[in-house]
Structures are given as C-alpha cells and as structure tokens.
Amino acid sequence: MNRLVLxxxxxxxxxxxxxxxxxxxxxxxxxxxxxxxxxxxxxxKKFDEDGFTEGCARKGRRITAKGRQELTQGFVSExxxxxxxxxxxxxxxxxxxxxxxxxxxxxxxxxxxxxxLQEALNLLPSLLRSPYTLxxxxxxxxxxxxxxxxxxxxxxxxxxTLCSITLNSILLKAGIPVSTKFGGIVKVRNSEPVGFSSAxxxxxxxxxxxxxxxxxxxxxxxxxxxxxxxxxxxxxxxIPADSLCEARKIHEKLKKLGCRSSIFFGQPGEPLLGLPVxxxxxxxxxxxxxxxxxxLEEAGLASDSSALxxxxxxxxxxxxxxxxxxxxxxxxxxxxxxxxSKDALRHPDYPPLxxxx
Numbered sequence: 001m002n003r004l005v006l007x008x009x010x011x012x013x014x015x016x017x018x019x020x021x022x023x024x025x026x027x028x029x030x031x032x033x034x035x036x037x038x039x040x041x042x043x044x045k046k047f048d049e050d051g052f053t054e055g056c057a058r059k060g061r062r063i064t065a066k067g068r069q070e071l072t073q074g075f076v077s078e079x080x081x082x083x084x085x086x087x088x089x090x091x092x093x094x095x096x097x098x099x100x101x102x103x104x105x106x107x108x109x110x111x112x113x114x115x116x117l118q119e120a121l122n123l124l125p126s127l128l129r130s131p132y133t134l135x136x137x138x139x140x141x142x143x144x145x146x147x148x149x150x151x152x153x154x155x156x157x158x159x160x161t162l163c164s165i166t167l168n169s170i171l172l173k174a175g176i177p178v179s180t181k182f183g184g185i186v187k188v189r190n191s192e193p194v195g196f197s198s199a200x201x202x203x204x205x206x207x208x209x210x211x212x213x214x215x216x217x218x219x220x221x222x223x224x225x226x227x228x229x230x231x232x233x234x235x236x237x238x239i240p241a242d243s244l245c246e247a248r249k250i251h252e253k254l255k256k257l258g259c260r261s262s263i264f265f266g267q268p269g270e271p272l273l274g275l276p277v278x279x280x281x282x283x284x285x286x287x288x289x290x291x292x293x294x295x296l297e298e299a300g301l302a303s304d305s306s307a308l309x310x311x312x313x314x315x316x317x318x319x320x321x322x323x324x325x326x327x328x329x330x331x332x333x334x335x336x337x338x339x340x341s342k343d344a345l346r347h348p349d350y351p352p353l354x355x356x357x
Contacts, residue, residue, distance in 0.1 A: 005214040006082070008043055009052060009071050012063040016151040027149045028169035031310050033089065083209075083214050084202050084269055085310055087165050087180055094169035094313050105317075106169070107139070107160040109150065109309040110293040110302050114143055117157045122332045124159070124320045126290065130225045131191075131260050132291045135162040140327065148310040156303060159296075162317075163308055164235055164289035167254075167263070174250060176243040178284075183209030186234035186273065186287065188224040192288070193264070195274035199236065208307040210235070210290045214297055221295040230303035231266045233288030234273070242266035247284070262287035289338040 002223055011027045012019055018028070019041040036072045044061050047053040052067035063071075096103035112120045126134035139160040141147035152158045168178040184199030198218070200209035213219060223230030239247055244265060251263050264285040266272030272283030288294075293305035324331050 001187060001192050004033070004035070004043065005047075006071070007065060008040065009047070009067050012053065012061065013071060014150070016153055016334065018056040023060065023149075025283040030093075030149055033254050035073040040137060046342060048060050061062075083207065083308075084180065086165055087168065090308055090311065091165055091172055091178070092224055095164060096170060097173075098170060098257060099252060102255055102315055103313075104202070104311045105164040105166045105313045105314045107148075107309055108163045108290055108293055108305065108307050109141045109147065110159045110296055110305040111152070111156045112159060112296065112301055112307050114155055114157055116301050118329055119139065119299075120159065121320055121329055123296070123301065125331075126225060126281070127221070127292045127295050128161070128320065129260075129289075129345040131262055132262055132287045134164055134166070134222060134262055134286075135258055135260070135317070136319060137258070137314075138320060138323065139161065139312060139317050142325045142327070148312055150310060151159060151251050159292075160309070160317075161292045161310060162289055164262075165308060166289075167286055168237070170254070171239065171243075171247060174246060176239055176247055176250075179281075180235065181238060182236040182237065182275065183213070183241075183288065184226065184234055185213055185218055185231045188228070188230050188232055191224070191228040193232070193234070193285075194271060196236070197231065199275065208290075210288050211305065211307050213291065214294045214305065216251060217345050221292040222298050225295070233294055235286045236272070236275050236285045237286065239276055239284055241280055241282045244268065246283045247282075252351055269320070278348075320348040 008024060008027060010022055021037045021044060025035055025037050025038050044053060051064060051071055054063040055066055057060055057342040090106050094104050094106050096105045127133060132189060139147065141152050141158045143152055143154050143156055145152050147158050148159060168180065180202050181199055182199040184196045186193045187195055187197050200212060202209060213233060220230035220232065221232050224232050248265060266277060266283035268282045269279055270275055272279060273285050288311050290307055293302060296302040321331060
C-alpha cells in the first residue's frame with residue numbers, strides 16, 4: 001500500500017494542476033501500474049482523511065503541504081528498489097519494433113527556461129549526432145503545453161530524448177532478458193571510451209543513478225564531444241551469453257534507424273570497461289540516454305531533468321531542425337570548441353522545478 005501511496009502522491013505533485021481519479025489512473029498506467037478509477041478514488045478518500053490531499057470542486061484533487069512533506073520525508077523504505085521496478089515496468093510496456101520503426105519508446109525529459117531555449121536548440125544537433133546518445137530525434141513542448149501526461153510549467157520548455165531503457169524493452173520483446181546493473185561515469189580519451197571511473201547500483205536505489213551523477217556535477221559530456229576527452233554517462237547491463245549473437249543483430253537494425261554507436265558488447269564472462277560480468281552472462285554497456293541532459297546542465301541551459309519520464313510514440317519524434325522551424329526558431333551552429341574548464345560554462349543555478357521531489 002505504501003508504494004501506491006508514493007506513486008499517487010508523486011503524480012499529484014508533478015501534475016501542476018488538480019487531477020481527477022481518471023487522470024491519475026492514466027498517469028499511473030503510463031508508469032506500468034494498473035489501477036482502476038474506483039481503486040484510485042479509494043486511496044484519494046484516505047488521503048483526504050490523512051490531510052495529504054484536498055478536493056478542488058469538480059476539478060479533482062490536489063496535494064497539500066502535508067502531502068508534499070510525506071513525499072520528501074516519508075516512505076523511505078518503500079522508495080528502496082523503486083527505480084529498478086519502474087525500469088522493468090516501462091520496459092514491459094514499451095513496444096517499439098526495430099523492423100517497422102514504430103511503437104512506443106521511453107523518454108527522458110529535460111526542462112529548459114524559455115529564454116534560453118534558442119541556445120539549447122543550437123547546441124542539441126552536436127549532442128544528438130555524437131556517438132554518446134542513442135538517437136538524434138526529440139520532441140519539444142513549450143510552457144503550458146502537455147508532453148504526454150506531463151503539463152509543462154510556466155516559463156519552461158521540455159525536451160524529450162530517447163531513454164536507453166528502451167533497449168531493454170526491444171531485447172525483452174525478442175526473448176532476451178536484460179539485467180540493469182549499474183549506472184556510472186565512463187572516461188573518454190581521444191574520443192574513445194576507456195572504462196568506468198565510478199558506478200552506482202540500480203538495485204536498492206531510490207533515485208536513477210545517472211540523475212545523481214548529473215546533479216553531482218561529475219560529468220563532462222561537452223568535453224568528450226568537442227575536445228575528445230571527458231566523462232560521459234554509461235549504463236552497465238547483462239544479458240545471457242547464449243543471446244549475444246541475436247543482441248548484436250538487433251543492434252545492427254537499430255543502427256539502420258539512426259541509433260548511434262553507443263552500445264558495446266563484451267565476451268561471455270569477461271569484464272567490460274572494467275566491470276566484472278556474472279558467469280554465463282555477457283556484459284553490455286549503453287552510453288546513457290541522459291548524456292544530452294547532462295550536457296545541457298553543464299552548459300547552464302537546463303533547470304531540471306527527469307529520467308524514465310514517460311512513454312511516447314516513436315514516429316512522433318522529430319529532428320531538432322524540424323521542431324525549430326515549427327516553433328519559429330532560427331538555428332545557429334554551436335561553438336566548435338568549449339572552454340577547458342566546464343565550470344566556465346555554468347550559468348548561475350536556476351531555482352529547482354516547482355513540484356519536483
């Protein structure tokens with residue numbers, strides 16, 4: 001029950017407006033949790049009694065200050081392992097087919113202040129066409145618009161990019177189970193990944209490990225892209241050794257669809273980029289789908305980011321240039337080089353996104 005309490009309160013907190021039981025059930029379904037409207041109403045009635053929520057006439061329920069306090073201070077034990085459950089749920093729900101190029105994929109979302117969106121759009125082509133991202137296709141939503149079930153707050157725009165957990169879903173649909181083990185920092189020298197310098201286990205983690213590394217200022221994705229030396233985000237996974245050949249074939253299909261050279265396969269039982277592999281398994285490193293978010297934060301252009309944010313139809317994603325033209329932005333080339341110190345890039349911190357836990 002406590003895990004469901006956490007999920008529902010989180011949905012109310014991130015909604016930006018009062019939500020009905022139907023809207024809450026839809027948001028939970030997008031995260032892999034199936035609850036009927038009747039069950040949601042039951043929980044909301046209990047929340048009202050506990051002071052976590054309050055009614056807003058016919059608009060639905062909104063979270064109270066007490067409810068937000070419960071999110072930030074309570075349910076610690078229920079949060080442990082929450083991320084790996086969310087990964088598995090979304091991997092099951094996504095249904096992208098590399099043979100047809102159609103279906104739902106998982107997106108990460110980066111929030112950019114409206115007044116700096118032009119700068120972000122200028123930088124994105126260099127980021128998305130580097131070997132450190134999965135795809136050069138994105139989706140853009142402006143202030144007041146909705147991205148899936150996400151209402152974009154005033155003064156911000158949201159940029160959705162492909163999350164690497166989509167690969168788990170593709171392999172799962174092909175009968176290849178994937179164990180997501182670690183998220184970490186991968187050193188890059190002479191434009192080549194040379195090994196993990198740090199790693200955080202997904203098991204027992206209440207926050208996506210790559211988000212932690214971004215917020216800690218440990219990345220230098222811009223350095224890797226523009227100078228050939230830096231620190232990028234990577235995710236370490238394992239697949240059955242017997243499925244290695246089939247996984248490589250799927251990777252080749254994805255490359256034909258524009259997937260970058262961001263997936264590395266190891267040999268059965270042998271370490272990959274410095275991390276050990278379980279007997280009977282083969283290592284797989286995916287250079288994190290959050291690298292664009294990390295680079296935008298390094299450049300001082302992002303106010304917040306969210307991993308595993310939502311499911312989205314892949315054909316609805318577009319190139320940066322297409323979206324820029326749609327919204328009337330004039331594209332300019334990004335600088336060919338950046339200062340040697342990434343601290344020189346950092347813009348004064350923006351206040352955290354309202355409602356973000």
